[in-house]
Structure formats: structure tokens, C-alpha cells
Amino acid sequence: MATKCNICGNKIAELMLGKLKGTVVKKPSSSKQYYICFECQKKLKTKEEILKKL
Numbered sequence: 001m002a003t004k005c006n007i008c009g010n011k012i013a014e015l016m017l018g019k020l021k022g023t024v025v026k027k028p029s030s031s032k033q034y035y036i037c038f039e040c041q042k043k044l045k046t047k048e049e050i051l052k053k054l
């Protein structure tokens with residue numbers, strides 16, 4: 001199953017050993033995980049910026 005970025009909807013490239021080229025964040029109020037691609041991670045420098053876009 002391909003993982004999609006929760007901000008831009010692009011598929012997240014998978015590196016070897018199941019590592020994703022990107023990051024995973026959680027909102028403080030929930031246990032749901034959000035996947036963020038490398039490109040969005042680069043644009044949005046902090047976790048706060050990422051959470052604002054979700």
C-alpha cells in the first residue's frame with residue numbers, strides 16, 4: 001500500500017528497509033498519524049507549520 005502525503009496528496013517515495021522519504025507527525029489532540037512527504041517537509045520548516053497545513 002502506497003503512503004500518501006497528507007498535505008499535497010503525492011505518493012511518498014519509499015526508501016530501503018521500509019523507511020519513508022518524509023516524516024510522520026501527530027496532532028497533540030489525537031493519536032492519528034499524518035504522513036508528510038520530503039518536499040512538504042522541506043517547505044514547512046517546523047512541526048508547527050506542518051500542523052497548520054493539515
Ligand SMILES: [Zn+2]
Nearest residue numbers: 005008037040
Ligand atoms: Zn507533500
